[in-house]
Amino acid sequence: MTDARYPHRHLLGIQGLGPTEITMLLDLAEGYVEQNRSNDKRKNLLRGRTVINLFFENSTRTRTSFELAGKRLGADVINMQSAGSSVQKGETLIDTAMTLNAMHLDVLVVRHPDSGAVKLLSEKVNCAVINGGDGSHEHPTQALLDALTIRRRKGKLSGLTVAICGDVLHSRVARSNIYLLNAMGASVRLIGPRTLLPSAVDRMGVEVFHDMRKGLDEVDVIMMLRIQNERMRGNFIPSIREYFHFFGLDYEKLSRAKPDAVIMHPGPMNRGVEIDSDVADDVERSLIRSQVEMGVAVRMACLDMLTRHLPNTDGVA
Amino acid sequence: MGARNSSGLVAYINARLLDPATGLDAKGSLLTNGENIADVGPGLFQGGVPSGIEVVDCHGHCLAPGLVDMRVQLREPGEEHKETLKSAGEAAVAGGVTSMVCLPNTTPVIDEVATVEFVARRARKIGLAKVYPYAAATKHLEGKELSEMGMLAEAGALAFTDGTLAIRNAQVMRRALGYAATFGLLIMQHPEEPSLAENGMMNEGELASRLGLAGIPAAAEVIMLERDMRLVDLTGGRYHAAHVSTAEGIEIIRKAKAKGLSVTCDTAPPYFALNELAVGDYRTFAKLSPPLRSEADRLAVVAALKDGTIDSVASDHAPQDQDSKRVPYAAAEFGGVGLETLLAVTLELAQNGHMGLLDALRLITCAPAAILGLDAGRLKVGAPADLVLFDPDRGWKVEAKKFRSKSKNSPFDDRPVQGVVLRTVVDGRAVYVNDV
Numbered sequence: 001m002t003d004a005r006y007p008h009r010h011l012l013g014i015q016g017l018g019p020t021e022i023t024m025l026l027d028l029a030e031g032y033v034e035q036n037r038s039n040d041k042r043k044n045l046l047r048g049r050t051v052i053n054l055f056f057e058n059s060t061r062t063r064t065s066f067e068l069a070g071k072r073l074g075a076d077v078i079n080m081q082s083a084g085s086s087v088q089k090g091e092t093l094i095d096t097a098m099t100l101n102a103m104h105l106d107v108l109v110v111r112h113p114d115s116g117a118v119k120l121l122s123e124k125v126n127c128a129v130i131n132g133g134d135g136s137h138e139h140p141t142q143a144l145l146d147a148l149t150i151r152r153r154k155g156k157l158s159g160l161t162v163a164i165c166g167d168v169l170h171s172r173v174a175r176s177n178i179y180l181l182n183a184m185g186a187s188v189r190l191i192g193p194r195t196l197l198p199s200a201v202d203r204m205g206v207e208v209f210h211d212m213r214k215g216l217d218e219v220d221v222i223m224m225l226r227i228q229n230e231r232m233r234g235n236f237i238p239s240i241r242e243y244f245h246f247f248g249l250d251y252e253k254l255s256r257a258k259p260d261a262v263i264m265h266p267g268p269m270n271r272g273v274e275i276d277s278d279v280a281d282d283v284e285r286s287l288i289r290s291q292v293e294m295g296v297a298v299r300m301a302c303l304d305m306l307t308r309h310l311p312n313t314d315g316v317a
Numbered sequence: 318m319g320a321r322n323s324s325g326l327v328a329y330i331n332a333r334l335l336d337p338a339t340g341l342d343a344k345g346s347l348l349t350n351g352e353n354i355a356d357v358g359p360g361l362f363q364g365g366v367p368s369g370i371e372v373v374d375c376h377g378h379c380l381a382p383g384l385v386d387m388r389v390q391l392r393e394p395g396e397e398h399k400e401t402l403k404s405a406g407e408a409a410v411a412g413g414v415t416s417m418v419c420l421p422n423t424t425p426v427i428d429e430v431a432t433v434e435f436v437a438r439r440a441r442k443i444g445l446a447k448v449y450p451y452a453a454a455t456k457h458l459e460g461k462e463l464s465e466m467g468m469l470a471e472a473g474a475l476a477f478t479d480g481t482l483a484i485r486n487a488q489v490m491r492r493a494l495g496y497a498a499t500f501g502l503l504i505m506q507h508p509e510e511p512s513l514a515e516n517g518m519m520n521e522g523e524l525a526s527r528l529g530l531a532g533i534p535a536a537a538e539v540i541m542l543e544r545d546m547r548l549v550d551l552t553g554g555r556y557h558a559a560h561v562s563t564a565e566g567i568e569i570i571r572k573a574k575a576k577g578l579s580v581t582c583d584t585a586p587p588y589f590a591l592n593e594l595a596v597g598d599y600r601t602f603a604k605l606s607p608p609l610r611s612e613a614d615r616l617a618v619v620a621a622l623k624d625g626t627i628d629s630v631a632s633d634h635a636p637q638d639q640d641s642k643r644v645p646y647a648a649a650e651f652g653g654v655g656l657e658t659l660l661a662v663t664l665e666l667a668q669n670g671h672m673g674l675l676d677a678l679r680l681i682t683c684a685p686a687a688i689l690g691l692d693a694g695r696l697k698v699g700a701p702a703d704l705v706l707f708d709p710d711r712g713w714k715v716e717a718k719k720f721r722s723k724s725k726n727s728p729f730d731d732r733p734v735q736g737v738v739l740r741t742v743v744d745g746r747a748v749y750v751n752d753v
Binding site for chain 2 (some may be wrong): 193194195199210235236237238239241242245246
């Protein structure tokens with residue numbers, strides 16, 4: 001069974017997806033949220049299918065989430081980390097693709113530190129590919145899980161004002177979210193020091209703010225981005241304390257947003273760097289735990305959708 | 318010289334009021350109330366001064382805003398044998414300077430909130446000229462990691478610079494401009510490509526060749542300014558070039574301004590009043606950074622001051638003790654003191670007919686104040702009562718040994734000049750009175 005509402009073999013990025021495709025994936029994920037909350041979490045939709053998580057970068061959260069998603073749909077899931085693998089022994093990406101083809105897998109989930117590497121791999125393998133994050137380019141399942149989290153809380157995406165704060169320059173999460181939120185009719189603001197915003201970013205359909213208090217004024221959703229340690233030592237920003245002082249989310253800055261504004265973070269958080277602990281743990285405002293839950297459901301939806309297009313349909317329940 | 322009661326009213330009468338910001342040049346009076354200017358104008362006190370107001374008769378001399386010296390080196394903390402905040406403060410007020418902005422190249426470097434606060438607190442306690450610090454653009458002036466510009470600005474740093482060192486790495490400069498622009502802050506550059514200036518001692522050219530001294534080519538300034546203009550364009554940052562000294566460097570600034578970039582620059586008196594010939598017979602007091610340039614460059618500096626390409630003039634006060642200057646030329650430190658000659662040498666621009674008296678004063682009052690966003694340099698009701706009373710015509714000879722500055726390394730020693738400071742007022746208090 002194929003689904004004409006998602007006419008793509010892979011999920012490489014949000015850029016290029018329209019509101020229909022996004023909505024369809026979110027609706028599908030909605031069903032899996034309920035399934036995951038029930039006692040019987042297993043479904044045999046992907047029985048006999050092989051999913052490989054190929055991670056060239058360390059990850060706990062995303063890899064576990066994909067693993068869980070695959071297993072709950074009944075697939076055989078194998079994790080390959082680059083450390084200790086043939087990749088680290090110098091195998092090229094193309095050779096890796098050839099090797100994987102010989103294994104006849106169905107879905108490949110890839111994370112890679114280089115922007116564009118997942119697309120390159122997708123052109124060489126026979127299976128469906130899901131981008132689990134490539135460099136500073138895209139992280140489509142993160143944007144989808146963020147959208148699902150927001151939609152469940154706010155009832156909609158269209159018309160909302162969403163502020164994305166912090167290290168946009170290096171963030172694939174930010175880019176995927178910008179594409180998705182724009183496609184769904186939300187307005188996007190970016191907040192950060194100039195050194196952490198990409199050049200010409202204002203051409204991506206966003207409003208740019210360097211003053212966090214102004215940028216948070218009357219927003220519905222605040223997405224905080226993780227700031228990497230190596231970027232805090234004077235290269236992009238002078239220090240942790242200065243960053244927190246001007247761009248860390250605390251209650252004082254939060255008070256500028258709408259009273260029912262919610263807070264999100266792709267994790268893992270640096271408490272006291274980009275976000276105050278009390279804010280992160282505020283059960284009324286923080287959706288950070290909900291994001292993790294939605295992550296599994298969204299990845300189940302993505303696996304479900306992409307396997308519908310696969311030629312060998314044996315094993316479909 | 319005596320401190321007066323700053324809570325009362327003081328009337329300055331029979332003055333020639335000079336306010337470059339408004340173009341006011343008229344006989345009149347000025348009233349201070351405590352720390353502020355309460356009234357000013359030609360018509361003030363025409364019917365006499367009411368009783369209970371202290372009167373200062375200006376005898377027709379010029380009453381102008383106190384000078385704003387946008388670049389001095391104060392040596393405290395760290396090198397108090399060369400200069401202290403107190404000795405610099407005394408030199409400043411003797412020179413009519415009521416606000417000075419100091420470079421961060423002290424020991425420790427001004428790259429921490431605590432050091433910014435130390436300088437401000439010490440200067441307040443001394444109570445002479447006001448002191449505002451620049452903070453380091455990069456930590457420890459190493460040119461590698463950005464300083465905490467946002468917090469330093471909140472603590473009172475006016476702008477950011479690595480002082481006498483150029484920010485040499487283009488990527489660091491790009492990020493410094495970009496990061497500062499996040500908060501609308503200004504970066505001041507010492508525009509000199511270090512690799513071309515390395516080991517250099519004076520302007521590269523015929524004289525340096527004859528003297529056998531390694532030269533610093535004008536290209537060192539030109540290359541750095543050219544590079545920086547492109548980075549300003551890239552980042553949208555605010556940039557100020559310190560002590561521009563070459564004709565070609567000025568041309569780059571002129572073009573950048575025409576293009577609409579947020580760029581300003583200054584020069585220092587040596588670069589419009591002297592040229593490389595002042596080095597003469599290995600005079601270490603003429604060893605400055607940037608070096609004194611050719612006569613053609615000097616003329617270009619004067620022309621740029623006239624047409625506004627150069628926005629302001631700073632003293633570039635750089636105290637060096639005997640041990641740093643009474644040595645062979647090659648071993649001598651760079652720099653000259655300038656607080657006590659800033660007014661007289663800048664007035665030469667007017668005396669030589671290059672510009673009017675108000676335009677010359679503008680360069681050392683409201684122009685630098687505007688660049689740095691200081692509430693100073695204007696005869697405005699409500700503004701701080703920071704004033705200088707001076708006689709623009711009276712001549713004197715620069716005698717560096719009589720300077721109040723601890724260091725005597727003036728490139729203008731023995732120069733006949735005109736313009737004597739008679740009284741300097743800070744926040745309504747007379748902090749310097751010359752009754753001679």
